[in-house]
Amino acid sequence: MSKREFKVVNKPLRKIDAMSLALGKPAYVGDFKPADALVIKMLGSPHAHARIKSIDISAAEAMPGVHAVLYYGNVPRIVHTTAGQGYPEPSPYDTFMFDSKMRFVGDRVAAVAAESNKIALAALKAIQVEYEVLEPVFRIQDAMQDGAPVIHDEPEAKAVIPVPYDAKRNMAAKVDMEIGDLEKGLAAADVTVDVPFYNHYAQHCPVEPHVSMAWVDREDRIIITTSTQVPFHCRRIVAQTLDVPVQRIRVIKPRIGGGFGAKQEIVLEDVVAMMALRTRRPVYWEYTREEEFVASRTRHPMLMRIRMGAKRDGTITAIGLDATSNTGWNGSQGLTVVCNSGSKMLPLYRCENIHFLGMAVYTNLPAGGAYRGYGATQAAFAFESAMDEIAEKIGMDPLQFRSMNHIRKGETSPVFRALGEGREGVDQAITSCELARCIKAGAKEIGWRKRKPHTAKKGRYRRGIGMACLMQGSAIPEIDMGAASMKMNEDGSFNLLMGATDLGTGSDTVLAQIAAEQLGTTLDKIIVYSSDTDMTPFDVGAYASSTTYLSGQAVLNVAQKVRKQILKVGADMLDCKASELGIEDAKVIRKNGESVTFSEIALYSMYASNQFQIGDMSSKIVHHSPPPFAAHFADVEVDTYTGRVRVVKYVAAADCGTPIHPRLAEGQVEGAVMNGICYALTEEYLFNDKGRMTNGNFGDYKLYTVSDLPEMKTILVPSYEKTGPYGAKSIAEIGINGPLPAIANAIYNACGVRLRTGPFTAEKVWRSLQAGGEIPFEEGH
């Protein structure tokens, strides 16, 4: 529960940029494209695995209107990772700006910068390439075989932190953790399950595809305006890749049209920067939707094996999770995503014997990356499906089984210390948890009490109810850092400058609310400027559900410092001690009623006496990563004749601490849940046998629209997270993890069919029904 009354925080105020965006004002990268910008187009590899035997760019270069052609022969060969992560990155260095080896259909062959799209496309056709086609490998199981084609056989490929890495065996990452003794725990169980699951490929589908532009300014600096979640990592990695000093690069993030993790990656920026240097013209590169699917990043598909044991009384004696991801052609975020499959779900239920084995495997398919949920989505499907299976085996209501086992406030889990992001984790006790209330509220809303077993259902159309419990984290403890600076203006307004990156979530608004609350002023007095590497302090960027919790504390701290300065000037003006003063409604007020306004204080400090700029800077690292919790419930209808599944109602109850902006917090849940529902039911990559994606467009790759919307109910169950700003923890990612298991469990409850591979297409459900409950397990894609 909230521990105090707020004035700005916890209020559904208008998001600060909402009106300008609704008016269609220029805001996004593409809206600032200079009229004289050159357009970049990339020639993609037609083969999933090949070596370029010869390449001739001369005809393309000679075409009128073509200004530059880049390929492996005329750019620096510097191994790096495209993952926008802290330094040194936990992702392997296995990527070059251009290479002579092609590792997936769509891999970079050569880029053209030309006066128009048309000329650039014509130039791509004029590039002559001869390939030596190599045997490709697409499936995890095949890539791990002895003698499998080696995707990264270049000598430079390496891990830059001390972790297992074996490119010769296509192993991009491995982590192995045991607490207690899994085998002993399984032996002690009355019932066990040992079941496989497969999470399929999917893409974030930000409505704005990746887009970047760059130019070289009069001081010979490279100015990059880009749709990124990680402007500071972007600056560092582009500097590394081009071999230029960091100081020569400025990265600006304007409004961005959604990211969801896809833009936590350096996908376009190295090439636009290089092209700007080569051509000395503004250059612009925007992915087509098809390129967005194939050549940006995806959710890591994962092969799971889960073993669980429980006693008849409901005690969980053993949990074993083997998670192997298909990291595709590069190992971006491979280690950390798979680590999170363990660390973000395994602490959810009490258990003394836990084993986790995580691996990431290279293949010749599109690369995985960061995607909302970040490994927890994949684990939640396996784990929460298996929870239902084991509950059924011991004859216990799955809700009761979860309720008796889930972690509570004051408790801890050995997993927190054992498993971090590419290294050991950080011990922590749960300082806030309202999962029990989430379960209760959600169960009531969905009508859990009326739920009957599938054996009691008849007829063509059968309804079923399923649930899942979830947890995530809030920032990466002891690693992530965010900073903010603030200054006061003479009208009592404040400039808040932050590295934090609003990717459309509304974090600029949320962070400004925190500042306004602390300063005792209103939201409209905070002028936010964020994510410009020349102008704002550092922040790791928008990922790991960190911004409200981490950057929010940096903002809170700087606002506290500025508040103190305001009080000091106020004391000077009112001729009293600062301790006699309080702040209310943008005024410093003395106990006797005397007051001075913020504007008077700012004017005084600027022009009257002891002049100085009221302002400061703060940075923050966090020592905890308090999990948000959620209970999700799905009510589905299965047409047993066709296998078609329709979600009738979906309930998500979530504990995010204090919702700083309740409406935006709900929006995070609703957006994540909708994305999760589409992932569970309709979104999938179709590949032909050569590894080419055949449905990379919104006609074939289906997202829901308003007309598909089921009844959606979001319930925020507030707690107060004492380590967070005003009691807040995260909310952005957790919601996407629920639909896969909740819908799978609901389908089972409807018609007795257990699905282990997404998406839950009508054909799969129909085939499972034909097979009497389950089809043979298969690694999909």
Next chain:
Amino acid sequence: MKQITFTLNGRKRQWDIAPDETLIDLLRRQGLTGTKRGCDTGMCGSCAVIIDGRAVNACIYYAFQVDGRTVETIEGVGDFDRPHPLQTALADAGAVQCGFCTPGFIMTAKALLDRKPNAEDADFRQHLDGNLCRCTGYVKIEQAIRSCSTAAEGGAQ
């Protein structure tokens, strides 16, 4: 290049166009960047504009097709000092997250409400089915837009 004449946001325009130019390319080239490009295949609705009273995806519509017609883009809908009720409703409902899809939603909703001010839920579901949003899950967008129908309780006039 060839000249076309049409009405854009209430003003007569005579612009030179290339025969294979799409309407979105023309608009953005002329600085009307509120019309967004999300897929270039007519399947996301970010580029929706209103042509002769109907919502149309500008990315799969040739510029020459607007010759002699009346076109309305997001730039003609409202401004800070006089926002359209749809713009106010979406902004206040928390329905604008990244905002990239917002102009498209406004154009399709406006095309419907201009023809049918008392539009009902089923009308909205049908008429907004061409707009993708990945941020909001549509819940708040739908609520906000519905509130602008005269059929809504306390709805627009």
Next chain:
Amino acid sequence: MMNYVDFKTPASVAEARALMKELGPQASPVAGSTLHVFLRDESPKVAVDISRLGLNSIDTLPDGYRIGATSTVGDLQDFHAPGWVLDRVAREFVTQPIRNVATLGGSIIRVFPWSDLPIPLLALDAVMEIEGDETRRIAAGDFFKSQPFHHLQSGDLLTAIHVPALASGQGFGYHKERRTTTDFSRCSVAVWMALEDDRVADVRIAIGAAVPMPCRMKAMEQALKGKKPTQSNFESAVQAGLDEGHWKGLHGISNEYARHLASVIVVDMLHAATDEAKGDAV
């Protein structure tokens, strides 16, 4: 989109036809342009805008409707009149902004496996009107036997589509199986049925998406004629006629499932058509 090097905006059918004749294979008639996303023709063409020829009205005839070929799918969706059924088909067509510009003519002159509109036109036994040096009429069954644009000579224009109105004792059922409301069809079925004395006097079943080209299921139709409209009669007729189809799953579904889907949906639509035929046709 197409590689247009010029565009023409004729004001009459005659002018449009003359232009197209003059331009020959370079001519590219455009009405809605929504299908151009799927075309991969890079040769230089001249666009002939046929959207302003007055071919966009829906006229009521004694026994049905004459639909101008450049009527949009949105026009079909918004039109309501006795015995008119195409609104049910139109509202399931892609998305509203596309319905607003895609034309009926454009949606049937070139058929894709997933095309929606040929299916109801086959079930309704629609007739296409083509204006050439002389005006011709082609029944749907012939029109959709191969790619319909092959019926047109240089300068010919598809000008209208005639559909019958549903009469008393007749019913129509249409279903488009898809993952989301805006999806391509996985299997579309349209059924037109006439009942007399609680027996199937006449029936036409058309199917699409689960087969390479939309087609009628004549064996099923034959098996139903004279039978009572019951579940078991429907099922046995459908089973008896299933082998007639060249089942082909689109978008990742198997041929076997495509066939199964068709068997379920045809029965469903036979029921839907029966229910309507038993009531008074609207």
